[in-house]
Amino acid sequence: MFDFGILFSSVLNGVTTGAVYALIALGLTLIYGVLHIINFAHGAALMVALYAVYLLKTQWGIDPYLALPIVVPGMFALGYGLQRGVINRAGRGKDENILLVTLGISIVLENLALLVFKSDTRSIETPYTLSTVAIGPATISLAKLVAFGGAVAASAVLLLILTRTDLGRAIRAVAKEKHGAKLMGIDVEHVYAMCFGIGLACVGAAACFLLPAYYVNPLVGAGFVPVAFTIVVLGGMGSFVGALVGGLLIGVVESLGGLYLGESLGQIGIFVVFIAVLLFRPQGLFGAKA
Amino acid sequence: MKDLAAIAAFAALVGGLTLALDSGVWLTFIMMALYASLLAQSWNLLGGYGGQFSFGHALFFGTGAYVQAIAQLSLGFNAWLALAAAVAVAAAVAAFVGALTFRYGLKGSYFALVTLAFAEVFRILAVSASFTGGGVGLMLPLRESLGNMQFGSRKGYIALVLGWVVLALLVTAWLRHSRFGAQLQAVRDNEDAARAIGVDAWAVKIGAIVLSAVFMGAGGAFYVQVFQYIDPGLAFGPTTSVEALVAAIVGGMGTLWGPLLGAAVLHLLGELTRNLFGQLPGLNMVVYGSVLVLIVMFVPRGLSGVGRSVRDLLRRPRG
Numbered sequence: 001m002f003d004f005g006i007l008f009s010s011v012l013n014g015v016t017t018g019a020v021y022a023l024i025a026l027g028l029t030l031i032y033g034v035l036h037i038i039n040f041a042h043g044a045a046l047m048v049a050l051y052a053v054y055l056l057k058t059q060w061g062i063d064p065y066l067a068l069p070i071v072v073p074g075m076f077a078l079g080y081g082l083q084r085g086v087i088n089r090a091g092r093g094k095d096e097n098i099l100l101v102t103l104g105i106s107i108v109l110e111n112l113a114l115l116v117f118k119s120d121t122r123s124i125e126t127p128y129t130l131s132t133v134a135i136g137p138a139t140i141s142l143a144k145l146v147a148f149g150g151a152v153a154a155s156a157v158l159l160l161i162l163t164r165t166d167l168g169r170a171i172r173a174v175a176k177e178k179h180g181a182k183l184m185g186i187d188v189e190h191v192y193a194m195c196f197g198i199g200l201a202c203v204g205a206a207a208c209f210l211l212p213a214y215y216v217n218p219l220v221g222a223g224f225v226p227v228a229f230t231i232v233v234l235g236g237m238g239s240f241v242g243a244l245v246g247g248l249l250i251g252v253v254e255s256l257g258g259l260y261l262g263e264s265l266g267q268i269g270i271f272v273v274f275i276a277v278l279l280f281r282p283q284g285l286f287g288a289k290a
Numbered sequence: 291m292k293d294l295a296a297i298a299a300f301a302a303l304v305g306g307l308t309l310a311l312d313s314g315v316w317l318t319f320i321m322m323a324l325y326a327s328l329l330a331q332s333w334n335l336l337g338g339y340g341g342q343f344s345f346g347h348a349l350f351f352g353t354g355a356y357v358q359a360i361a362q363l364s365l366g367f368n369a370w371l372a373l374a375a376a377v378a379v380a381a382a383v384a385a386f387v388g389a390l391t392f393r394y395g396l397k398g399s400y401f402a403l404v405t406l407a408f409a410e411v412f413r414i415l416a417v418s419a420s421f422t423g424g425g426v427g428l429m430l431p432l433r434e435s436l437g438n439m440q441f442g443s444r445k446g447y448i449a450l451v452l453g454w455v456v457l458a459l460l461v462t463a464w465l466r467h468s469r470f471g472a473q474l475q476a477v478r479d480n481e482d483a484a485r486a487i488g489v490d491a492w493a494v495k496i497g498a499i500v501l502s503a504v505f506m507g508a509g510g511a512f513y514v515q516v517f518q519y520i521d522p523g524l525a526f527g528p529t530t531s532v533e534a535l536v537a538a539i540v541g542g543m544g545t546l547w548g549p550l551l552g553a554a555v556l557h558l559l560g561e562l563t564r565n566l567f568g569q570l571p572g573l574n575m576v577v578y579g580s581v582l583v584l585i586v587m588f589v590p591r592g593l594s595g596v597g598r599s600v601r602d603l604l605r606r607p608r609g
Contacts, residue, residue: 038399090587095398096343096539100586103532107579114572218572222528226410229403237399264425265418274407279394 009138010259011252016144018251019151020206024224025231025243026155027202033238034175034195037087037098042228043221044106045200047113049075049207050216057124057211064126065146068208075204076197083196088189106221113218121217129212143213150209155244158202162240171195175238227254230274236284245285249273293463293546301456308448317444323557324451325512329530330537330549331458332505337535338543339465340498341478343398346405347506347534349387349412352525354380354507358514359428360421369439373511380507381500388499392492397481406531413526427521430514439515451512455550458505462546474498475544506534540585542592551593 024046031039052071056062062070082105091098131142162168173181174191182188231250235242250270257269277284304320311317329351336342354376361372391404416422434440441447465471476484477491485491514520524530541552559581563574589596 032399038402086583086587090583092590094590096543097586097590099343100536100539101583103536104579104583104586107582108576111572111575111579115570115576116572119571226406229406233400233403262418265414268411268414268418271407271411271414275404275411278396278400278404278407279390282394282396282400 005137006259008136009140010255012135012138012140013144014252014255015248016140016148016251017255018248019148020210020247021224021227021231021251022244022247023151023154023202023206023209025228025235025247026158026240027199027206028228029232029235029238029240029243030158030171030195030202031199032232034171035083035192036095037091037102038229039196039199040099040102040225041082041106041109042199042203043223043225044109045075045078045221046203046207046224047216047218047221048078048109049200049204050211050214050220051113051117052204053207053211054122054124054216057126064124064208064211065150068205071204071208072201075207076201078197079200080193080197082200083193084189087196088192110218110221117218119218121215123215124211126212141213147209147213151206154202154205154209155240158198159240161198167191167194226274227270230270233274233282234277234284236286239284239286242284242286293466294460296547297456297459297463300459301452304448304452308445308452314444317448319557319561321444321448321451321516323554324448324455325509325516326533326537326553326557327550328451328455328458328505328509328512329534330541330553331455331462332502332509333534334538334543334545334549335458335462335465335505336498336502338538338545338549339462339471339478340474340495340502342495342499343402343535344405344499344502344531345402345528345535346407346409346531347502348526348528348530349405349409350380350384350503350506351510351513351530351534352409352412352416352520352522353383353503354510355514355520355525356416356422356428356510357507358511359430359520362430363428364421368437369515370437373439373508376511377504377507380503380510384499384503385496388496392495392499406528409526409528409531413522416522416526422522425522427519427524430518432518440518447512447516450515454505454508454512459546459550461501461505466546470494470497478544536582540582540592542594545592545594548592548594555593 024042028039028042031037049071052074053064053067056067056070057064086105087098087101090101126143128142132139133142133145162171170181170186170191171194173184173186174188178188181191227250231243231246234250235244235246250273253269253273254266258266260266261268304324308317308320311320329347333344333347336344357376357379358372361367361375362369367375387405387408391401396404417425422428432440434442436446439450465474473484473489473494474497476489477494481491510525537553537556538549539552540556541550542548560574560578563577567573567577585593
C-alpha cells in the first residue's frame with residue numbers, strides 16, 4: 001500500500017514520539033504502582049512543565065535541553081509538595097477522594113495557565129528547530145532524535161534509581177507491602193511523596209525534550225492523559241519495563257494509524273488497542289497479576 | 291413511603307417555584323441545576339449504588355444526544371419518538387459495554403479507564419463519520435411547539451427535565467427498598483460474598499449500567515432540545531463525564547438526595563464564580579477547582595453527610 005520508505009519513516013517517527021510517551025507513562029506507572037493513585041493531574045503537570053521550559057527560553061534565553069537541571073528538580077518539588085500537602089491530606093486513602101483531588105488540581109492548574117498565558121498556542125525557536133537527520137531512506141528532525149535519546153537515558157536513570165539505591169529499595173518495599181515496610185522503619189509518607197515527586201520529574205524531563213519539536217497551550221496535557229493511561233495499562237500497571245515497551249508500541253500504532261486512516265480517525269488505533277488489552281489481558285503485557 | 295413523600299414534596303416545591311417565578315435568569319438556573327442533577331443521579335445509580343466508577347458516562351450522554359438529533363434530522367422522527375429512540379440506543383450501548391467489560395471482570399480503576407476509552411472511541415468516530423456532521427456537529431432547526439419538544443419559555447423545559455429527575459429519584463428510591471437494589475449494593479460492598487449467596491453479579495451490574503444509561507441518554511437528548519446543537523467534543527468529551535461524577539461524589543454517593551444537593555451546590559458555585567470573575571477567563575475555574583479540593587479535604591462524606599460529620603465532631607471527646 002505504501003512503499004518501504006514512507007512506512008519506515010512513519011515507524012521511525014512513531015518510535016521517537018513513543019519514547020517521550022514512555023517517559024511520561026513511567027511517571028504515571030510509578031505513581032500508580034506505589035501509591036495506587038490514578039493521577040488525573042498528570043497531563044496538567046506536563047502542561048506546567050512545558051510552560052516552564054517555554055518561559056526559561058523566552059525570558060532568559062535558556063535552551064530547553066539546558067533547562068533540564070532547573071525543570072526536573074522544580075517538578076520534583078511540585079510533586080513532593082502536592083502529595084504531602086494536598087493529596088495525602090484530602091485523600092484519606094479513599095479512591096474516590098484521591099480521584100476528585102487530582103481532578104481538582106488539574107482544573108486549577110489548567111485554568112491558572114489560561115489566566116496567565118491566555119489560550120494561545122505557543123512554540124519556541126531554537127537554532128536546531130529545522131535541522132533534520134537522514135536515517136536510511138527516512139529523514140527525521142534532529143529535535144525528535146534528541147528527544148528519543150533523552151527519553152531513553154532518563155528512563156535508564158530512573159530504573160537505576162529504583163534498582164540500585166536505598167530509595168529505590170524503599171519504594172519497591174512500600175509498593176509490595178506497605179505495612180511491612182513501615183514496621184522495618186521506612187517512612188511511608190516520605191516514600192509516597194518521593195514517588196509523586198519522581199513521577200512529576202519524569203514529566204519535567206519529557207517537557208524539556210518535547211518542546212523544541214512541539215507546542216504548548218493550557219489544554220495541551222489533556223491529549224497526553226489517555227495516551228499515557230493506555231501505555232500504563234498496556235505495559236501492566238506499575239511495570240516499568242512495560243511502560244517503556246508500551247510507549248514505543250503506542251507511538252508506532254499512532255503513527256501507522258495516522259498513515260493508514262488519516263489524522264482524525266488514526267487516533268482510534270490507540271483506544272482500540274487499549275480496550276482490547278483491558279478486556280483480554282488486563283494485567284498488561286508485563287504485569288504480574290490481574 | 292418516607293422517600294415517596296419526600297420526592298412528591300420536592301416535585302411540588304420545584305414546580306411551584308417555577309410557576310411563581312418570572313425572572314429568566316432564575317428559571318434558567320433551575321433548569322440547568324435540574325439538568326446537572328439528572329446527570330449526577332444517573333452516575334449515582336451505577337457508581338453510588340453499584341460501586342462501578344465510570345469515567346466515561348459521556349458515552350451514554352453523547353449517544354442520546356446524537357440519536358435525538360439524527361433521528362429528527364435524517365430519519366424524520368417526531369421529537370418525542372426521537373427521545374424514545376435516544377434512550378433505547380443509549381441503553382443498548384450500555385448493555386453492550388457492560389456485557390463486555392463485566393464479562394471480563396473489569397473492576398475499579400480498570401472499569402473506569404475502559405469507560406473513558408469507549409467515550410474517546412465514540413468521540414473520534416463522531417468526528418470522522420459523515421452522518422454525525424463530523425467535527426462541525428449537528429444543528430437542530432428552531433421550531434417551537436409541544437410536538438417538537440421545543441418551548442418558548444424555560445418553564446416547558448423545566449417541566450420536562452423535572453419529570454426525568456423525579457423518575458430518577460423514584461428509581462433510586464426503588465433501589466433502596468427492592469430485591470434488585472439489595473443485590474446491587476451487596477455486589478458493591480463485597481462481590482465475592484454476594485456471588486457466594488447466589489447473586490448473579492454480572493446480570494445485576496448490567497441492569498445497573500442500563501438503568502444509569504437511560505437517564506444519561508435522556509440528559510443528552512434534553513441537551514440537544516434545549517441548545518439545538520451538538521458536536522463530538524460536547525457529546526463525548528470528558529467534561530460531561532466529570533460533571534456527573536463530581537456532583538454525585540461531592541453530594542454523597544449512594545444516597546437518594548446527595549447527587550441533587552451536589553449538582554445544585556456546584557452549579558451555584560459555577561454561576562457565582564462566573565459572575566464574579568467572568569472578565570478574567572480561567573479565574574472562575576481556578577476558584578471552582580480549589581473549592582472542589584477543599585470540599586474533599588474537609589467534607590469527606592459528601593455534602594449530604596455534613597450533618598453526621600458535625601454530630602460526630604460534637605460527640606467526640608476533646609483531648
